[in-house]
Amino acid sequence: MADIKLMKGNEALAEAAIRAGCDAYFGYPITPQSEVIEYLMMERPEDRTGMIVLQAESEIAAIHMVYGAAGAGKKAMTSSSSPGISLKEEGISYLAGSELPAVIVNVVRGGPGLGTIQPSQADYFQSTKGGGHGDYRLYVLAPASVQEMVDFVDIAFEVAFKYRNPVMILADGIIGQMMEKVVFPEQKPRLTDEEIEEKYGDWVTNGKRNNKERNIITSLDLDPYKQEAHNHKLQEKYRLMQEDELMYEMIDCEDADYILVAYGSSARISQKAMQLAREKGYKVGIFRLITLFPFPSKELNELAGKVKGFLAVEMSAGQMIEDLKLAIEGKAKAEHYGRYGGVVHSPEEVLEALENQIIKG
Template identity: 65%
Template sequence: MGDIRLMKGNEVIAEAAIRCGCDGYYGYPITPQSEIMETLMLRRPWEETGMVVLQAESEVASANMLFGGASAGKKVMTSSSSPGISLMAEGISYIAGAELPALFVNVQRGGPGLGTIQPSQADYFQATKGGGHGDYKLIVLAPSSVQEMNDFVDLGFELAFKYRNPAMILTDGVIGQMMEKVELSEFKPRLTNQQVEETQGNWAATGKKKNRERHILTSLELQSEKQELHNQKLQAKYKQMEEEDVRFELINCDDAEYILVAFGVSARISQKAVEILREKGIKAGLLRPITLYPFPTKQIQKLIPQAKGFLSVEMNAGQMIEDIKLAVNGKLPVEHFGRMGGIIATPAEIVEAVESKLIGG
């Protein structure tokens, strides 16, 4: 067995970053995720692994610092919460355009605007549809436990480097603030400059060598024809993600007629709702998307022949439901249940929603 601890989700993000060989974290404080940078500063990883931790002057700056660190072929990350992610949208778009690997963590709070510091899942659209300007996608991972907060840091970097694309851990104030048992990852050493050169030297700005052309990390292309080729290349990459890297979990779905679809903390609560529904003799199941982009469209479609309806359970006004509806394509009823303003739904409310919206409806 590895290193088992009782830890807060946010603290685990910090610990996992150090352990997976992250080179740099650039952040700015915002509730409910400030423990991430606080933990890093307390841990002083620059003494242990050489990892850099820097408090930036704003989220605008920290996202653009990621552009710089990622350009060097290094593993760099930041974290924030909803209003801060809006400020990072510029940097994320540039990072996607320049095809750089970087990891963002969004510990969501309620909005719009300054909203509330209470948990929310209202940034689903922002995360999965891009968030900034231009045609681009983020790889979006949705942890539903503190254990997955640990696991998805390494996975996020792995996918970000596989596709040279920004990845995001989209979590929420509950998972970030919750304490749970976690088995921490084994330590992986940071790559040396020589190893970075060997693995990323074909694109990264590692300093122009005599035997190669200069590397220019830019999102600018003034010729329409070349820009369209670049857009097509990005789209091909997103298509590959949809084919190779969809992740999800099925709970009690083998014979399920009423399928709940939920991610993050909503999936935890929905799992309890499924138990209650089963006790009542209702054949309910849960599909938990782990990657929100790429979305498990095909898996939802596979469930259509056995299902009588889908309920999207989200802590927002109904965002993921649009992707479920696109998958179901009008063949079955798709309903939504969600609380907003930072209110966490109860299993009883979800059970009631299944009964009134799907069974009774």
């Protein structure tokens, strides 16, 4: 039997970072994700793999430490919760502009402002449509279980380095705080300085050699034509992500008349709602978004031709619903349901919304 552990999502994510061969974690505590840095401080990965863990003086400092480490070709990670991510947005925009790989984790809580410490999914816009300034995208992964908090860390680093682009893991208070069974992958070794030079020598700033040109990492180019060309390059990366890195899961959609579209913990709650709906005789399926950017527009559009309606279930006032509506081009009815501000909807409430807004509506 594999070594099964019972762990909180936040702790599992922290352990997964060590196993993924992460070089450095910089963070600043905030509920509901403080267990990430707590676990790392307790576990002392410096003794295990040499990974550095540092509590920065602020979220802003932490994201810029990530920027520095990423510039040296290191696997760097930070995590926070909503208000802390807002503070990091300047740095995230700079990471994207400078084409640096990094993993940023947001265990979302209710907002706006300081909001509440309870779960929310109201940072969808912030994660998928900028957040910081400029035309950039993050690759955004939405785990729906503690196991995915583990599995997505390695995927996040792989994608970040493949595209030289920051990646976000967008969880929420439920996924961060709950405990589930989890199995960890084998320890990946951290890259040596020689391996970094060999793999990323064309861009990392790890010290100038006599036999090569200086690498420069910057997001500044005062010549607008050069900046436009740089933006074209970024857009091409986002197009490739759309083509090659899209992930989603369809549950019982084959015979479905109605589809619940959801991600993260709302997808879990929707699964229960689906069971209740099927007991009542409604043919309901779930389209679970795993990547929020890229968004499965084509796949949802195809599905729209076959079903009677969609209900976007998200713990927000209605954010992902906008992408859903754009995707399905009016081919089927689509409505939003969700509690927000830190309140979590129940499976029964989702079922009731489905009945009132879509089935009878």
